[in-house]
Every structure is written in C-alpha cells, then in structure tokens.
Amino acid sequence: MALSTSRPTGSVGEIFRAIRSAGTMSRAEIAEQTGLAPSTVSLRVDVLVGLGLLRETGVNASRGGRRSRRLELDGSAGYVASVDVGAKHIAAGLTDAAGRTLRQEERMGSFDGGPEELVAWLWAFIEEMIAASGLDPDRLMGVGVGITAPVEHPSGRVVHPAFMPSLSDAVIPKLFHRYTAVPVLAENDANLLALAELATTPYESDQLLAVKLGTRIGCGVVSDGRLHRGIRGAAGEVGHSSAEGIAMISCSCGIETCLESVASGGALVAQLSELGYDVESSADVVAQGQTGDPVVVDILRTAGGQIGETLSRIVNFFNPRAVVLGGGMAASEHLVAAIRAQLFQRCLPVVANDLEVRPSRSPEDAPLRGASFLILDEVLSPARIDALARGDEEAQAADPSADRTESH
Ligand SMILES: [Zn+2]
Known part of the structure; x- marks a missing residue:
C-alpha cells in the first residue's frame, strides 16, 4: 500500500492506518510504534473491532514464548x-x-x-x-x-x-x-496507472514516470513517493508535446502535430486502416505487429522512436528511477524496444545508467x-476513521472533492 510512513501519533484512525499499512500488527507492536500505553492501545483497538474495521487473526510467537493475537483489516467492513x-x-x-x-x-x-x-x-x-x-x-x-x-x-x-x-x-x-x-x-487515468505502480514498489520515496500508451498517450508523475498533479491536474500531458511526423488523428490540444496525433494507438489504427489493414483498436495493431508484417513493424518502431524521443527530454529533466509503460500499446515488443533504444541513446549517462524501463505490473487492470x-x-483515512469513532456523521460524509488539503 502506498501509505504515508510517518510515525502515527496514536489516534484511533492513525492506529488503523498503521495496521492497514503493515498488513497485520499485534497490540504490542502498536504500543511500541505509537508509544501509547498497552491499555490505551487495547481500548482504541476495541473501538476499531467494534466498528467492524479490524479483526483478530491467528497468533504468533513473541519474545519470551508468549503468544499474541494479531490484528488485520476486516475486508468485509x-x-x-x-x-x-x-x-x-x-x-x-x-x-x-x-x-x-x-x-x-x-x-x-x-x-x-x-x-x-x-x-x-x-x-x-x-x-x-x-x-x-x-x-x-x-x-x-x-x-x-x-x-x-x-x-x-x-x-x-x-x-x-x-x-x-x-x-x-x-x-x-x-x-x-x-x-x-x-x-x-x-x-x-495515467495518474491511476502511477498509483497502481506505487502500491507495488518497494521504494518509499520513489521517482517514477508511468506512461499510458493506449488509444491516447498520458503520463503519471510520481515524485518522492507522491503523485505530482500540477496546478490544474495537467502534469504529465506528454502526449501533447510537439512531435515530428504526420498527424493521423485530429487532436483539440492546439499543437499542430502533437505526439498523440502521430504515435498513439489511435494514430496507428488510422495509419494502418489507410493502408488497408483491418484494425480497429490498439490491441489489433499490437496483434498485427506480432505477425512480423514488415510494414506494421516499421510503423510500430517509428512510433516507438517518436515516443522515446519525447520521453528522453522528460527523463533527462526529471531523472526518475523507472519509466513504467502501461496501456494496450505497451504490449507491443517492437514499440517498447524502440522506446527503450531512444531513451538509452538520448538520455544523459548519469540519468540512463540506473534507469529502469519496463512494462507495468498487471497493465490490464492497473487504472x-x-x-x-x-x-x-x-475513505479509510485517519481523519475519516476518527470521525467514525466519534460518531461524527457530518465529518464522515465530508466531500473529499471539496477538501483543499492533499489526501495522498
Ligand atoms: Zn494533442
């Protein structure tokens, strides 16, 4: 889980977050981590169990041979x-x-x-x-x-x-x-791809670019373990960078030939259709490429080169640990190989040396x-769980979309 790792101060909601983040915890571990008295921990845990949010699970041998019951989040909550x-x-x-x-x-x-x-x-x-x-x-x-x-x-x-x-x-x-x-x-959706990736990364303060290569092209930016959205939510709109080539689909972004209009899945569908291929979706383009048809392979390589060229400038600027590729087009080995080649050829050695370029884990359901x-x-944030524990219905029903503070 991509949760904050700051030490909880011990409210009911913060105890819940600690357990959610760790998977399971014993009461003794909670007391150790929060510095709360064991009796206080027990009271707060009882509240969470009473609310149906936590349940006891199994036992584990603790130091001194005593066995302690562990607590975990109750999925049926x-x-x-x-x-x-x-x-x-x-x-x-x-x-x-x-x-x-x-x-x-x-x-x-x-x-x-x-x-x-x-x-x-x-x-x-x-x-x-x-x-x-x-x-x-x-x-x-x-x-x-x-x-x-x-x-x-x-x-x-x-x-x-x-x-x-x-x-x-x-x-x-x-x-x-x-x-x-x-x-x-x-x-x-590219930000969601980034969040899905962040949830599986072992690095707490990760730096990632999650590039969604579907019918369109988007990019989620993770800086220091957090999603970087920009002022209006438009951070990572790499698909609308100016690119070389011929626009195959219209785009209302205002850039004459943007990357999306020349190299996205949608653009390749249009290009191949014009050449007489029976393709309707990114998946069809990927499948045509897998047959080894030299025309399709060439088109995929060219598109990958264009995408890689645009990404190389961003990677040089941002110096991420990984560029993670998701979306339907990321299943094309020809496209991905060309992106990789461009990145490693064009990025500064100091940026490229430790750079990881790979498909996202479980790309189908990542968003x-x-x-x-x-x-x-x-909905499981400490503030909402504390409100639930207090029986504060107004705070529980608070609209997150009206909340000006960052929730992630
Ligand atoms: Zn555009």
Whole structure:
C-alpha cells in the first residue's frame, strides 16, 4: 500500500492506518510504534473491532514464548467501486476494504454523450455489478473514477480535455452525488496507472514516470513517493508535446502535430486502416505487429522512436528511477524496444545508467486498481476513521472533492 510512513501519533484512525499499512500488527507492536500505553492501545483497538474495521487473526510467537493475537483489516467492513473511462472501453471493478478485487468487468465501445449521460451510465454499471455480486448496496464506501483527461484535484473537474471535449469542465464527483452520498474522487487515468505502480514498489520515496500508451498517450508523475498533479491536474500531458511526423488523428490540444496525433494507438489504427489493414483498436495493431508484417513493424518502431524521443527530454529533466509503460500499446515488443533504444541513446549517462524501463505490473487492470487505492486511501483515512469513532456523521460524509488539503 502506498501509505504515508510517518510515525502515527496514536489516534484511533492513525492506529488503523498503521495496521492497514503493515498488513497485520499485534497490540504490542502498536504500543511500541505509537508509544501509547498497552491499555490505551487495547481500548482504541476495541473501538476499531467494534466498528467492524479490524479483526483478530491467528497468533504468533513473541519474545519470551508468549503468544499474541494479531490484528488485520476486516475486508468485509465495506467495499469501493472503481471505473476507468477509456477511449474505446469502460471498465469497472469492486474492491473490498482490504484492497482485494471482488469483481471486474469491461464493456467495449466509446462514449460520445455529455457528462450527465456518462455518469448516469457509469452509476448504472456500478449498480448492476453490485447486484450481480450479491453485495449490500449500503456497504459501498466510495467511488474512484479514471478519465483520459487532465482532472483537477481534489475537485474532480475535467480540465481542457484534448479528447472527449464534451466532458470539459464537468465536475465528476458532483454528478455522481445525484445518485450516491458516498465520497467520489476522479483522477486522470495515467495518474491511476502511477498509483497502481506505487502500491507495488518497494521504494518509499520513489521517482517514477508511468506512461499510458493506449488509444491516447498520458503520463503519471510520481515524485518522492507522491503523485505530482500540477496546478490544474495537467502534469504529465506528454502526449501533447510537439512531435515530428504526420498527424493521423485530429487532436483539440492546439499543437499542430502533437505526439498523440502521430504515435498513439489511435494514430496507428488510422495509419494502418489507410493502408488497408483491418484494425480497429490498439490491441489489433499490437496483434498485427506480432505477425512480423514488415510494414506494421516499421510503423510500430517509428512510433516507438517518436515516443522515446519525447520521453528522453522528460527523463533527462526529471531523472526518475523507472519509466513504467502501461496501456494496450505497451504490449507491443517492437514499440517498447524502440522506446527503450531512444531513451538509452538520448538520455544523459548519469540519468540512463540506473534507469529502469519496463512494462507495468498487471497493465490490464492497473487504472482500476489505482482508482480503488485512491478512494480507499480517502475513505479509510485517519481523519475519516476518527470521525467514525466519534460518531461524527457530518465529518464522515465530508466531500473529499471539496477538501483543499492533499489526501495522498
Ligand atoms: Zn494533442
């Protein structure tokens, strides 16, 4: 879990966060870490068990041969829903409070309606999944939404999308609140890829670029273990850097030939279609490349070179530990090889020497997992758990999208 590692001061919510971060803890370990008296720890743990958030699990031999019961998060405390609105598909998932995936579904097709219509559709999708899973709708704790566009944080306002322009200025959480009172957070999909990656990294203060190579091109920036969103949520919009080549798809970003319009999955679909190939999606382009067709391989290598060239400038500037590639196009070995070659050829030795360039772990569901981490971190934050323990209903129902403080 990509949680803060600062030492908890010992409120009920902070004890909960410590256990959530560690996986399991004994009461003695909590007392040791917080400096609280064992009796105080017991009282606070009892509150969390009483709220259904923690449960006892097994025993472990402790020093002196005594055996202590361990505590872990009770996954049945509730669940969150996550949705990922891509250019060619919409995926949704349900994840329990302990972060375990309960269900995932994907529906193909692109959405061309307005924001109200989109959110109505997404909410119906979530309700259908909850019903099909046999879960109690009242135990839904929050919703995380991924969008292929810059999203202002924490308001969830879609800002100047180069793609799906009908969503411009839509405040996604507000639209969801017509249907549900639970907290809702919206986030750029490449940022969610970065969050999913961060959750699996062993480095606490990691520096990462998570590049989403799908129908469009986006990038999540992780600096010092935290997502760097920029002032308006537009950090990492590398897809709209000026690039060499011929624009194959139109883009409303305002740059004449942006990287996305010459080298994205969408651009390659357009280019191959023009040459008579039967391709509709990034996956079709990847599959054509795998047949070894020299024309397709050449097109993939050229696109990879263009992407790598743009990334090399950012990598030189940012000096990340890793460039992680996700999205459908990251499955093309020809494209990825060309990106790698450009990066190692063009980056400064001091930057390239320790640079790791690799596909993301479990790229298929990374945005959904990222969205579930984002919303779980919000609904299980120390402040919300403390409010729950106090019985403070107003604080529990607080809208995170109105909260001006960073929650991650
Ligand atoms: Zn563009």
